[in-house]
Amino acid sequence: MYKTHPQFKPPDDETTTIWRYVAISKFTSMLATSSLWFARADQFKDAFEGSSPRKNVEARQPPSYLSTKDASTFRNLMENTAWVKQHWVRYIAINCWHMNVTESTAMWDLYLPQTKDGIAVQSTFKNFKDSLRTEESVYIGTVKYIDYEHQVIECESILTPFLHKRKAFEHEKELRAIIVRPPPPGPKGLDFGVETIERGIPVSVDLKLLISKVYIPPHATTDLEANIKSVIRKYGFNFEIESSGLDEEPKF
Numbered sequence: 001m002y003k004t005h006p007q008f009k010p011p012d013d014e015t016t017t018i019w020r021y022v023a024i025s026k027f028t029s030m031l032a033t034s035s036l037w038f039a040r041a042d043q044f045k046d047a048f049e050g051s052s053p054r055k056n057v058e059a060r061q062p063p064s065y066l067s068t069k070d071a072s073t074f075r076n077l078m079e080n081t082a083w084v085k086q087h088w089v090r091y092i093a094i095n096c097w098h099m100n101v102t103e104s105t106a107m108w109d110l111y112l113p114q115t116k117d118g119i120a121v122q123s124t125f126k127n128f129k130d131s132l133r134t135e136e137s138v139y140i141g142t143v144k145y146i147d148y149e150h151q152v153i154e155c156e157s158i159l160t161p162f163l164h165k166r167k168a169f170e171h172e173k174e175l176r177a178i179i180v181r182p183p184p185p186g187p188k189g190l191d192f193g194v195e196t197i198e199r200g201i202p203v204s205v206d207l208k209l210l211i212s213k214v215y216i217p218p219h220a221t222t223d224l225e226a227n228i229k230s231v232i233r234k235y236g237f238n239f240e241i242e243s244s245g246l247d248e249e250p251k252f
Contacts, residue, residue: 009141116220146165
């Protein structure tokens with residue numbers, strides 16, 4: 001179920017339009033299982049997932065007024081913090097959406113296979129959070145894009161690094177849904193030798209509530225359009241289907 005969290009900033013407007021661009025195979029799996037896939041954070045291509053900006057790391061140096069003994073204790077504590085953060089990516093699962101009023105050429109190019117064999121699902125933030133059918137807590141918030149060399153993550157915690165990305169990804173305008181499955185307690189704190197998430201988590205959703213429209217990709221063939229409609233009918237859905245607005249002819 002959706003739960004608010006003080007570190008997660010939802011969109012200002014609940015009716016904010018969101019998009020998910022996926023290959024036909026992933027869309028078919030979504031329909032067959034009535035679920036969304038929350039991928040484990042270390043499964044993403046971006047190696048910076050869960051990491052800290054340079055200035056946050058530099059701030060972990062012991063203050064100059066500490067004694068030699070206390071400074072050593074402080075360093076050990078900060079080294080442990082870094083170790084925990086490095087392993088925490090295995091205990092976070094994420095589902096990503098793109099916030100935009102209209103469809104995006106960049107998103108079509110980034111998230112569809114070379115064959116362009118895919119679709120775009122359109123929804124709203126409200127419908128997304130209301131469609132969740134899981135007892136687990138799901139936190140949803142917008143991603144903040146910062147310069148990892150010169151800016152900091154304010155009030156950094158275990159979760160805040162997963163709500164920040166480098167400015168190079170700013171075009172994604174990402175809305176993130178996150179599930180946390182922490183490691184169990186061990187003899188000396190949390191046991192990071194235990195896996196609580198394998199590759200990800202399938203989360204049950206009410207697709208009729210979630211999906212407002214299904215968009216066919218630009219320059220789609222007649223066969224692809226027919227295949228998309230056939231897959232939707234096969235699983236008993238009747239979503240509104242739109243052709244990409246990017247196929248419109250220019251007017252002079």
